[in-house]
Amino acid sequence: xxxxxxxxxxxxxxxxxxxxxxxxxxxxxxxxxxxxxxxxxxxxxxxxxxxxxxxxxxxxxxxxxxxxxxxxxxxxxxxxxxxxxxxxxxxxxxxxxxxxxxxxxxxxxxxxxxxxxxxxxxxxxxxxxxxxxxxxxxxxxxxxxxxxxxxxxxxxxxxxxxxxxxxxxxxxxxxxxxxxxxxxxxxxxxxxxxxxxxxxxxxxxxxxxxxxxxxxxxxxxxxxxxxxxxxxxxxxxxxxxxxxxxxxxxxxxxxxxxxxxxxxxxxxx
Numbered sequence: 209x210x211x212x213x214x215x216x217x218x219x220x221x222x223x224x225x226x227x228x229x230x231x232x233x234x235x236x237x238x239x240x241x242x243x244x245x246x247x248x249x250x251x252x253x254x255x256x257x258x259x260x261x262x263x264x265x266x267x268x269x270x271x272x273x274x275x276x277x278x279x280x281x282x283x284x285x286x287x288x289x290x291x292x293x294x295x296x297x298x299x300x301x302x303x304x305x306x307x308x309x310x311x312x313x314x315x316x317x318x319x320x321x322x323x324x325x326x327x328x329x330x331x332x333x334x335x336x337x338x339x340x341x342x343x344x345x346x347x348x349x350x351x352x353x354x355x356x357x358x359x360x361x362x363x364x365x366x367x368x369x370x371x372x373x374x375x376x377x378x379x380x381x382x383x384x385x386x387x388x389x390x391x392x393x394x395x396x397x398x399x400x401x402x403x404x405x406x407x408x409x410x411x412x413x414x415x416x417x418x419x420x421x422x423x424x425x426x427x428x429x430x431x432x433x434x435x436x437x438x439x440x441x442x443x444x445x446x447x448x449x450x451x452x453x454x455x456x457x458x459x460x461x462x463x464x465x466x467x468x469x470x471x472x473x474x475x476x477x
Contacts (some may be wrong), residue, residue: 215232219277221373223381230382234341234389243392243408244449247337248465253339257342258466263467264352272356279360280373289367298369307430309376312362314433317426328474329354334422335464335473337454339415344384348474383429387411392448406431413444417452421445 268275274282283289291301320330347355363373381384387406392398402410406427414425424441427433434440444451454464458476463469 209238219275222374223377224279224393226378229387230339234391238340238390241391243390243412244339244453245388248339248461250340253336253338253340253465254342256465256470257346259467260347260349260470261345264347264349267349268356271353271418272360275365276356276359276373276377277370279363280368280370283364283367284370287367289363289365291369292367301367302372305366305372306376306379308366309359309362309368309373310380310427310429312358313380313429314427314437316358317428317438318437318439320351321423321426326351328356330471331455332470333340334415335455335458335470336415337459337464338390339388339412339453340390341385341388342468343415346470348397348471350474379429387428402431404431405429409448412448412451412453413441415453416444416446417454417456 220430230372233370284292291305296304320326329351332351333343336343337344368376383406387408387410389408392402392409395405398409401407406425406429410425410431411428411434413421416422421441421444422438425434426439431440446452458464458469458473460469463473
């Protein structure tokens with residue numbers, strides 16, 4: 209069995225192991241250095257957010273059994289996509305593939321903010337009035353399915369190596385939990401790290417109730433895209449510890465923290 213076959217065969221276990229390990233690390237960081245006081249019960253929010261993750265994962269496996277890594281393997285067999293037409297070293301191809309996939313996610317995020325029907329779905333992510341690593345997992349099932357279709361289309365166009373897609377999936381998932389953490393880097397470290405990566409203080413601005421702040425800082429991994437495409441906000445108007453997070457409405461626990469309210473949110477006026 210070659211490397212690609214081994215990755216394809218063990219992809220679910222690799223992703224689950226990375227998720228659990230990174231979840232545990234970020235959870236400990238939040239517990240040791242919390243940035244903000246909680247508004248709602250962690251037990252209620254975490255249990256409902258994790259239930260949503262299970263629902264989304266089951267739907268993805270039912271509708272897209274091979275998922276993104278399987279698509280990458282199939283595209284490679286067909287010889288489709290940009291990187292199957294050029295001859296580059298594997299490490300350069302993997303690096304460029306990860307960067308271009310990250311750019312695609314940045315623009316997908318912006319489009320979900322700008323198109324009204326997509327924003328109704330994406331509001332589920334923003335409706336959380338608290339902000340911690342489980343906010344990174346909080347997406348409506350329809351948005352998850354649309355995101356997968358977009359990702360598969362990008363993979364067909366790029367033809368990235370299978371290992372690049374797996375690496376990108378792990379990085380995206382881990383960085384999303386990192387930059388949604390209810391924690392902050394020390395100030396001496398915040399700005400050097402932010403020159404390359406999206407930090408919790410940078411992304412928390414994106415979850416502000418203020419429209420100008422909410423529709424900025426779209427990056428999940430590399431911070432360069434927001435600067436390059438003029439969507440960067442360096443600091444919120446209010447302090448990080450007290451700024452209002454979420455949507456102006458709704459803010460009741462049953463509507464924004466329980467899975468029944470989360471699933472119905474896009475369909476409310």
